[in-house]
Amino acid sequence: MTTQELLIKAKAAKSKLGNIKAADIDCALLMMADQLIENTDAILAANALDVEAAKGNISDVMIDRLMLSAERISGMAQGIREVAALPSPLGRVLKHHERPDGLVIERVSVALGVVAIIYESRPNVTSDAAALALKSGNVCVLRCGKEAHGSAGAIVEALRAGLKKAGLDEDMVLLIEDTTRQSANELMTADGYVDLLIPRGGKGLISAIVKNATVPCIQTGTGICHIYVDSSADLDMALDIVENAKCSRPSVCNAEEVLVVAESVARDFLPRLKQRLVDEREVNPVELRLDEKAARIIDGTPAGEQDFDTEFLDYILAVKIVKDVNEAVAHINAHSTGHSEAIITQDEQAADIFTRGIDSSSVYVNASTRFTDGGEFGLGCEMGISTQKLHARGPMGLEELNTYKYIIKGSGNIR
Amino acid sequence: MTTQELLIKAKAAKSKLGNIKAADIDCALLMMADQLIENTDAILAANALDVEAAKGNISDVMIDRLMLSAERISGMAQGIREVAALPSPLGRVLKHHERPDGLVIERVSVALGVVAIIYESRPNVTSDAAALALKSGNVCVLRCGKEAHGSAGAIVEALRAGLKKAGLDEDMVLLIEDTTRQSANELMTADGYVDLLIPRGGKGLISAIVKNATVPCIQTGTGICHIYVDSSADLDMALDIVENAKCSRPSVCNAEEVLVVAESVARDFLPRLKQRLVDEREVNPVELRLDEKAARIIDGTPAGEQDFDTEFLDYILAVKIVKDVNEAVAHINAHSTGHSEAIITQDEQAADIFTRGIDSSSVYVNASTRFTDGGEFGLGCEMGISTQKLHARGPMGLEELNTYKYIIKGSGNIR
Numbered sequence: 001m002t003t004q005e006l007l008i009k010a011k012a013a014k015s016k017l018g019n020i021k022a023a024d025i026d027c028a029l030l031m032m033a034d035q036l037i038e039n040t041d042a043i044l045a046a047n048a049l050d051v052e053a054a055k056g057n058i059s060d061v062m063i064d065r066l067m068l069s070a071e072r073i074s075g076m077a078q079g080i081r082e083v084a085a086l087p088s089p090l091g092r093v094l095k096h097h098e099r100p101d102g103l104v105i106e107r108v109s110v111a112l113g114v115v116a117i118i119y120e121s122r123p124n125v126t127s128d129a130a131a132l133a134l135k136s137g138n139v140c141v142l143r144c145g146k147e148a149h150g151s152a153g154a155i156v157e158a159l160r161a162g163l164k165k166a167g168l169d170e171d172m173v174l175l176i177e178d179t180t181r182q183s184a185n186e187l188m189t190a191d192g193y194v195d196l197l198i199p200r201g202g203k204g205l206i207s208a209i210v211k212n213a214t215v216p217c218i219q220t221g222t223g224i225c226h227i228y229v230d231s232s233a234d235l236d237m238a239l240d241i242v243e244n245a246k247c248s249r250p251s252v253c254n255a256e257e258v259l260v261v262a263e264s265v266a267r268d269f270l271p272r273l274k275q276r277l278v279d280e281r282e283v284n285p286v287e288l289r290l291d292e293k294a295a296r297i298i299d300g301t302p303a304g305e306q307d308f309d310t311e312f313l314d315y316i317l318a319v320k321i322v323k324d325v326n327e328a329v330a331h332i333n334a335h336s337t338g339h340s341e342a343i344i345t346q347d348e349q350a351a352d353i354f355t356r357g358i359d360s361s362s363v364y365v366n367a368s369t370r371f372t373d374g375g376e377f378g379l380g381c382e383m384g385i386s387t388q389k390l391h392a393r394g395p396m397g398l399e400e401l402n403t404y405k406y407i408i409k410g411s412g413n414i415r
Numbered sequence: 416m417t418t419q420e421l422l423i424k425a426k427a428a429k430s431k432l433g434n435i436k437a438a439d440i441d442c443a444l445l446m447m448a449d450q451l452i453e454n455t456d457a458i459l460a461a462n463a464l465d466v467e468a469a470k471g472n473i474s475d476v477m478i479d480r481l482m483l484s485a486e487r488i489s490g491m492a493q494g495i496r497e498v499a500a501l502p503s504p505l506g507r508v509l510k511h512h513e514r515p516d517g518l519v520i521e522r523v524s525v526a527l528g529v530v531a532i533i534y535e536s537r538p539n540v541t542s543d544a545a546a547l548a549l550k551s552g553n554v555c556v557l558r559c560g561k562e563a564h565g566s567a568g569a570i571v572e573a574l575r576a577g578l579k580k581a582g583l584d585e586d587m588v589l590l591i592e593d594t595t596r597q598s599a600n601e602l603m604t605a606d607g608y609v610d611l612l613i614p615r616g617g618k619g620l621i622s623a624i625v626k627n628a629t630v631p632c633i634q635t636g637t638g639i640c641h642i643y644v645d646s647s648a649d650l651d652m653a654l655d656i657v658e659n660a661k662c663s664r665p666s667v668c669n670a671e672e673v674l675v676v677a678e679s680v681a682r683d684f685l686p687r688l689k690q691r692l693v694d695e696r697e698v699n700p701v702e703l704r705l706d707e708k709a710a711r712i713i714d715g716t717p718a719g720e721q722d723f724d725t726e727f728l729d730y731i732l733a734v735k736i737v738k739d740v741n742e743a744v745a746h747i748n749a750h751s752t753g754h755s756e757a758i759i760t761q762d763e764q765a766a767d768i769f770t771r772g773i774d775s776s777s778v779y780v781n782a783s784t785r786f787t788d789g790g791e792f793g794l795g796c797e798m799g800i801s802t803q804k805l806h807a808r809g810p811m812g813l814e815e816l817n818t819y820k821y822i823i824k825g826s827g828n829i830r
Contacts, residue, residue, distance in 0.1 A: 015748070018771030097793035103782055105792050112804055113774065191625070195804055210606070210629050216805045237827040244829035333430065355822050356433030359528065367518055367825030376830070377520050377821065378512035389527055389610055389818040390631045390806040403804040406792065407770050410782030412652040414659035415791070 003186045006141065006174050007193040010114045013139045013171040014195075017111055020137070022088035024168060029084035029131060032162030033077040036127060039158040040073050046154035047123065054147045058121070061251075065122050066148055076127045076155075083131040086380045089398040090137045103413045109402045111137030113195035116187050116215075117383075118143045120201050123151035129198075130159055130173045132383050136401035139172050141194070143187060146179035188213040196401075200384055203311070218392055220384035223253035223339035224311050225369045228328040228354065230345035231262040235269050237366060238344040239276050242317075244368045245342070246277065246286060251313050253385060254340050254372040258308060258318045260328045261294070266321050270297045277317065286315045293321035308335050325350045329357035336360055338387045340369040361387060361394035418601045421556065421589050422608040425529045428554045428586040432526055435552065437503035439583060444499035444546060447577030448492040451542065454573040455488050461569035462538065469562045473536070476666075480537050481563055491542045491570075498546040501795045504813040505552045518828045524817045526552030528610035531602050531630075532798075533558045535616050538566035544615075545574055545588045547798050551816035554587050556609070558602060561594035603628040611816075615799055618726070633807055635799035638668035638754035639726050640784045643743040643769065645760035646677040650684050652781060653759040654691050657732075659783045660757070661692065661701060666728050668800060669755050669787040673723060673733045675743045676709070681736050685712045692732065701730045708736035723750050740765045744772035751775055753802045755784040776802060776809035 001009075036043070047068040054066055095107035115138040119125045126142060133140035144152040152175055160170040176183050184205070187197055194215040199205050201221075209217050227245055229238045245256035261269055277286040278300075288300035289307045300319070307318040308331075322328045325343070332341050342364035343354040351365045362372045372395060374382025379397030386392040392400035416424075451458070462483040469481060510522035530553040534540045541557060548555035559567040567590055575585040591598045599620070602612055609630040614620050616636075624632050642660055644653045660671035676684055692701040693715075703715035704722045715734070722733040723746075737743045740758070747756050757779035758769040766780045777787045787810060789797025794812030801807040807815035 015745070015772075018768075095793075099791070099793075103786065105786075107809075214625050216803065218805075234827070240827060240829055248830060330430070351824075353433075357430075360820065362821040362823060364823045365825065367823055367828040368830055370830040371518065371520075371823065371828070372821075376514070378510075378514075388631065390633075393818055394522075394821050403808055405775065406777040406787075406809050408777060408779045408782055408786065409766075410780065412649070412655060413782040413786070414655055415663060415783055415785040 001177055003176050003178055003183045006176055007190055009171045010139050010141050010174055011193055013169045014113045016169060017113070017137060017139065020168065022090050024166065025088070025134060025137065026084045028163050028166035028168045029080050029135065031165045032127075032131070032159045033080040033084070035158040035162040035165070036073055036077040036080070036155065039154065039161070040070050043073055043151065043154040043158065044068060044070065047151040050148055050150045054121075058147060062121060062147070066151070068123055068151060072124065076124050079128055080131045083135050083381055086135065086398060088135065089402045094404055101413055103408060103410045105406060105408045107404050107406055109399070109404050112401060112403050114139045114141060114193060115401060116141040116143065116190075116194045116197045118184055118187065118197070118199045118201060118205065120145040121147040123148045123155060125200065126152045126155045126175075127159065129383065130156070132381060132398065133401060134172060136398045138195075138401060139174075141174050141176065141187070143176040143183055144179065149179050184208070185212065188215060190215055198384055218384070218386050218396065219388045220386055220396070221253045222311055222337045222387060223255070223385070224257045224309065224335065224337045225254060225339055226258045226260055226332045226336055226341045227256050227369065228260040228325070228332070228341070228343045229262060229265060229269055230325055230343055230347060230350045231264040232347035232350060233262075233265060233344040234346055235265065235272065238269065239272060241342065241344060241366070241368045242273065243276055245370055246317050247281070247284065247315065248370055250315055253311075254369050255313070256317065256369055257310065257312050258320065258335070260320050260322055260331060262325070262328070263293070263321055263323055266294065266297055270294060270319070274298045274300070284315045286317050289316060289318045291320045294319045311337070325353050329354060333357070333359050339385065340364065340372040342367060342369050361385070416592060418591050418593055418598045421591055422605055424586045425554050425556050425589055426608055428584045429528045431584060432528070432552060432554065435583065437505050439581065440503070440549060440552065441499045443578050443581035443583045444495050444550065446580045447542075447546070447574045448495040448499070450573040450577040450580070451488055451492040451495070451570065454569065454576070455485050458488055458566065458569040458573065459483060459485065462566040465563055465565045469536075473562060477536060477562070481566070483538055483566060487539065491539050494543055495546045498550050498796055501550065501813060503550065504817045509819055516828055518823060518825045520821060520823045522819050522821055524814070524819050527816060527818050529554045529556060529608060530816060531556040531558065531605075531609045531612045533599055533602065533612070533614045533616060533620065535560040536562040538563045538570060540615065541567045541570045541590075542574065544798065545571070547796060547813065548816060549587060551813045553610075553816060554589075556589050556591065556602070558591040558598055559594065564594050599623070600627065603630060605630055613799055633799070633801050633811065634803045635801055635811070636668045637726055637752045637802060638670070638800070639672045639724065639750065639752045640669060640754055641673045641675055641747045641751055641756045642671050642784065643675040643740070643747070643756070643758045644677060644680060644684055645740055645758055645762060645765045646679040647762035647765060648677075648680060648759040649761055650680065650687065653684065654687060656757065656759055656781070656783050657688065658691055660785055661732050662696075662699065662730065663785055665730055668726075669784050670728070671732065671784055672725065672727050673735065673750070675735050675737055675746060677740070677743070678708070678736055678738055681709065681712055685709060685734070689713045689715070699730045701732050704731060704733045706735045709734045726752070740768050744769060748772070748774050754800065755779065755787040757782060757784050776800070
C-alpha cells in the first residue's frame, strides 16, 4: 500500500469519528492490550529479525532500545491499559455563553482528526503513540524508522486485531510501509489528510519539518536545558540539583546541558562542582567545557562557541560565568531551545526576574529540570514535549491531542 | 529602516515584556487612544494622500474602506478604550498540580512575544490589531497594504506617542516600511523573531503563508459557509436564516455561500427560496447557482463545479440537493473551509449527526452563520477567525493571543 493510499484510508476512518463514544474507545484499548499479549510470539519473531538486521549498523544503546522481550511487551500492554483508565479528553465544555436572544454557544473539545507520528527505532513508541492518539479520539498514522519497522508491523497487526474485536474500524491505526525519506516528506505535505504531525526525532528531522511541512506540526523533544546558580543560591542544594539534572539520565531531553553560574559564587561553587561531577564519579565522570572565566578557576576542556548551543545527551556539561540573573536570562533566551531551565536561589526577587524573563516551556525555581514530563506534571501520560508556543507547550497529554469546536444552538436566531 | 532592523527592535522590546504589568498596559492603551484623537489632523492629512493616490486603482468599495474621518478616528480610539477595559488574559493559572514531595507545578498564561499581522487596506485594523496584541502582552509588528500605508504610518506614530507617555517602550508597536511582497516573505521566515504571524487577507496571501512560512502562523478568514435545510426543517425559519446569512452582509467571511437542501423538501422549499431571495428583492437580488436537481425545480444559473468551492463574498448562492443529513455532512466536509456551517432541523437526531460530523470551527443548529464573531461569542473582541485546528479555532480573542508556561517551585527537589 502506498502512503497516499494509506492516507485515503485514514481519512475514511476519520469521517466516522463523530459516532464513536469514549466508552467504545476504552473498550477497544483494553482489547488492543489483550491482543498484544496474545501475539507476543509473533512480535518477538519480527523483532528478532529487526535486531539481527540492525546489528553492526546502529550502536549498542540503540540495539538495546530496539530489542523486545515478553516482559517489555507486557509492559506495553500495561501502558495501554493505563491510558484506557485515564479520563477521556473528549466532549469537555470549555466555554459556555448564552446570548440575551437565547442562543447558546459552547466551546467543546473534539478530536483533531488524523494524527501522524514520525518516530525512530523504539518499537514501544508504536503502541504508546497509538494508544494516546486513539484515547483522544483520533485516527493514528505511524511512520516508524526502518530498524524497527518489522516489530512495528507486528505490533500494529495486534492493535488492529484489538480494534476489530471491539467493533471499531481497524484503520484507526495505520502503519506506513515506506521507511524512506519519501514517506516522511509525503506526510509533511499531506494537506487535507493530516490534521497534526508530531515528529519525534533528532534535530535533522525537526528542522526538515520546520522548513518543508505544510501540514500543522508540533515540534518536540530537543532540549538544551540550563541551570543558573544565583549569587544567593544554597550551594549544597545547587550541587544536588545540578548532579541530578546532568547525571541521572543524560540521554533524555530534560537533562541539563549548560550550567550558568553567578560570578560572585563561582570561586566557591566551581571547585565543589568539579569534585562532585568529575573527581568523585568513578563511573561516567562528567566532562566540563568551561568558558574563559570558569577555566581560570578550575581545570576542564576549554569550551568552543558551539558548546553553548549543543544538546550533548551525554556526560558533558558546558559551564558559563555571568554577572547576575539578568545576564543569565539574556544568555539562556539566546541559546536555549525553549524546553526547561532552572534557577537555584534563595532570593525571591531573582526568582521572579528569572521566571518572568525566561521564554521556555518549563521554568524551575530550586528544582531539577528532570521533572519536565507528562506523568510528573500530573497529565497522566505524554505524547512528547513541545518546544513551540502554539497549541501545546511543554509535556503534551491527552488534552493537547484535542482541538475544540463551537456548537451553537438556536431557535431561528438571526443577526 | 529595513524589515530586518525593525525585527531586531521588536526582539529587543520583547526581552522587556516580563517586567510589564497588566495595569501598565491598560494605562498605555488609554494614552494611545488619547493620542489618536490628538493627532486627528495629521492622520486625516496622511489619509487624504492615500485616498488620492488610490483613486482609479482600487474599487469604490475599497476606497470607502480606506477613507477615514474624524468620526472614524474617534471610533478607533473608542475601540482601544474598550480593549483596555477588558480583563487581562495574562497570568491566569490554568492548571495547578502539587506533588507529594512538595513541588508545585503551575501552568500560567503568558504573552506569545512578537505578534506580526499582515493586513490590507483598512487603516482601522492598525489600531485594532495593535490594541489586541498589546493588551495580551505582546509586541506588535504591523505590515499594512500599500494603499493604506501613509494612514497606518500616522496612526502608528500616534500610538507610539501614547506608549511613550505611559513610560513603555515605543517599539511595542512597529510598522514595516516596505509594502512589497518582500517584507511579507521576510516575516514568514523570520524564525526566532516572530512568535506568531497572523495573515489577514485573501486566499492568495493565505496559501503563500501555508506554503512558505516557517514561523508559527494562524490562518484566518476564508469562509465557504454552508447551511443545510434538513427534511424536518421548519421552512419559514429556514427562509429567514438563509436570507440573513446570505444577504445581511455578503462581503464578510461568516456569510453563507452554499445552500444544501434535503431532497424531500426541495420541491416545497426552493420555489419559496427563489421568491424570497430573487423575486422579492428589488435591490441586490441573489443569483442562484443550481446543481442539476435544483435546476429541475426552479430557474437560475447552472452551477459549475467551482461554484461549490468558491467564497463569492457577493449576492450569489450555490444550491445543492442531497439525499439526507449524512450526504450533507460528507459534502460540507469535502468542500468547506472549516469556518461556519448550520443545519435547520426539528429533528434532534439529525442535529446530533450534523454537530458531531461537521469538522468546522462553528457548527450551528437553527441559527445563522453570521454569529461567528468574537464579540457575539462573548470573547469581548476579535483578532480574526481561525480556520485551523491548532491553538485557536474560530474567533480569536485575547486568550488566544497568549501561550502558557509551566512555573515550578521547589526546595531542592530532584528526580
